[in-house]
Amino acid sequence: MTASEVDPALEAGFEAGFEAGFEATIARNDRIEPRDWMPEGYRRTLVRQVAQHAHSEIIGMQPEGSWIGRAPSLRRKATLLAKVQDEAGHGLYLYSSCETLGVSREQLTEMLVEGRQKYSSIFNYPTLSYADVGTIGWLVDGAAICNQVPLCRTSYGPYGRAMIRICKEESFHQRQGYELLMTMMRGTDEQRAMVQESVDRFWWPSLMMFGPPDAESPNTQQSMAWGIKRNTNDELRQRFVDMTVPQAKALGVTLPDPDLRWNEDRHAHDFGTPDWDEFMAVVKGNGPCNAQRIAHRRKAHDDGAWVREAATAFAARTTQAALEGTSR
Amino acid sequence: MTDTTPRAEWPLYEVFVRGKRGLNHVHVGSLHAPDDEMAVLHARDVYTRRNEGVSIWVVRSDAITASSPDEKDPLFAPSGDKVYRHPTFYDIPADVPHM
Numbered sequence: 001m002t003a004s005e006v007d008p009a010l011e012a013g014f015e016a017g018f019e020a021g022f023e024a025t026i027a028r029n030d031r032i033e034p035r036d037w038m039p040e041g042y043r044r045t046l047v048r049q050v051a052q053h054a055h056s057e058i059i060g061m062q063p064e065g066s067w068i069g070r071a072p073s074l075r076r077k078a079t080l081l082a083k084v085q086d087e088a089g090h091g092l093y094l095y096s097s098c099e100t101l102g103v104s105r106e107q108l109t110e111m112l113v114e115g116r117q118k119y120s121s122i123f124n125y126p127t128l129s130y131a132d133v134g135t136i137g138w139l140v141d142g143a144a145i146c147n148q149v150p151l152c153r154t155s156y157g158p159y160g161r162a163m164i165r166i167c168k169e170e171s172f173h174q175r176q177g178y179e180l181l182m183t184m185m186r187g188t189d190e191q192r193a194m195v196q197e198s199v200d201r202f203w204w205p206s207l208m209m210f211g212p213p214d215a216e217s218p219n220t221q222q223s224m225a226w227g228i229k230r231n232t233n234d235e236l237r238q239r240f241v242d243m244t245v246p247q248a249k250a251l252g253v254t255l256p257d258p259d260l261r262w263n264e265d266r267h268a269h270d271f272g273t274p275d276w277d278e279f280m281a282v283v284k285g286n287g288p289c290n291a292q293r294i295a296h297r298r299k300a301h302d303d304g305a306w307v308r309e310a311a312t313a314f315a316a317r318t319t320q321a322a323l324e325g326t327s328r
Numbered sequence: 329m330t331d332t333t334p335r336a337e338w339p340l341y342e343v344f345v346r347g348k349r350g351l352n353h354v355h356v357g358s359l360h361a362p363d364d365e366m367a368v369l370h371a372r373d374v375y376t377r378r379n380e381g382v383s384i385w386v387v388r389s390d391a392i393t394a395s396s397p398d399e400k401d402p403l404f405a406p407s408g409d410k411v412y413r414h415p416t417f418y419d420i421p422a423d424v425p426h427m
């Protein structure tokens with residue numbers, strides 16, 4: 001038998017063996033690495049999740065980026081610039097791990113600007129006041145940390161390693177935001193009102209960042225079985241609420257939920273239900289800023305094309321010069 | 329309509345960072361760059377924004393030869409039964425010091 005005629009029974013046997021190896025690795029709580037065999041569904045789920053995560057970091061630069069030039073002092077500008085630059089870095093770590101699953105960077109960028117892959121719904125809300133910079137650091141990065149810390153133990157090696165790098169940097173993001181809000185709360189009545197108004201706008205969208213309720217999240221169970229996700233959406237949302245309530249109290253702001261109260265029996269906070277219709281509308285592309293965010297990303301990519309092409313041409317010319325043994 | 333013809337991507341580089349003197353360079357991830365020099369500059373921006381390293385190596389990903397498609401392949405299997413390579417294989421009386 002030649003190499004080209006593979007016996008189908010033999011091939012099925014190999015496949016079953018590989019699958020057993022994969023399942024055993026997952027069962028041992030060990031990591032799957034890029035060159036390991038993996039089921040197509042596992043690969044597809046990871047590409048979707050890691051790409052969505054990467055896109056969120058990249059699109060997430062926009063709402064805050066628009067305040068860099070208007071931040072009130074050099075210190076605040078430098079902090080915000082560093083924070084937004086970190087988000088670019090997070091996007092790059094994640095694109096790099098996504099590419100180990102066999103998709104190219106160019107494909108990923110195309111799928112984002114054509115709306116075929118999603119990013120976090122939170123970034124489709126506008127930043128109307130400077131207090132939003134603080135609120136985003138506190139609540140949005142806070143929610144991201146809640147999501148990301150368990151993902152450091154995700155079953156796919158490159159994704160987990162990217163998450164570890166990201167988590168190390170996120171605590172700066174949350175703390176600078178909280179400190180900004182504390183500073184404003186020590187200011188005038190008008191400044192305190194700005195903080196409260198900002199928290200009122202961002203509280204519910206922050207809770208939506210954890211995704212739909214478990215009962216309506218069809219992929220969660222399989223993702224948990226594969227060790228891609230370590231907690232359900234509702235578990236993480238609860239954790240976030242419990243972490244945030246005392247922080248809000250220390251800050252002196254009210255979280256805009258009349259049903260929010262401590263439940264002694266559950267040893268956790270009860271809280272109201274986010275507006276899931278609004279969430280679905282934003283996910284489907286009808287949030288306040290969806291079109292603007294994508295248009296901006298597309299423009300940045302198109303405007304950068306000549307730089308990418310010039311660098312490629314320069315590299316080709318210097319390689320050629322080196323081959324010919326001439327100096328350029 | 330936008331032009332959807334795929335443009336040639338910059339090649340992929342693997343990035344290795346020496347965290348501090350006395351340590352090995354460790355693989356930290358990858359990035360795209362048009363050439364070696366730009367790869368080092370990008371690596372500095374992406375992977376060492378907080379003094380994470382004192383030295384960076386970059387190498388084209390397609391220049392790396394790997395042991396086998398599957399990391400658990402037979403290449404490593406022989407070492408599994410060579411227990412005599414491990415110090416605990418050898419019985420030493422408990423009263424012999426510093427062994």
Ligand SMILES: [Fe+2]
Binds near residue numbers: 057086087090166
């Ligand atoms: Fe981030």
Ligand SMILES: [Fe+2]
Binds near residue numbers: 144170173
């Ligand atoms: Fe962040």
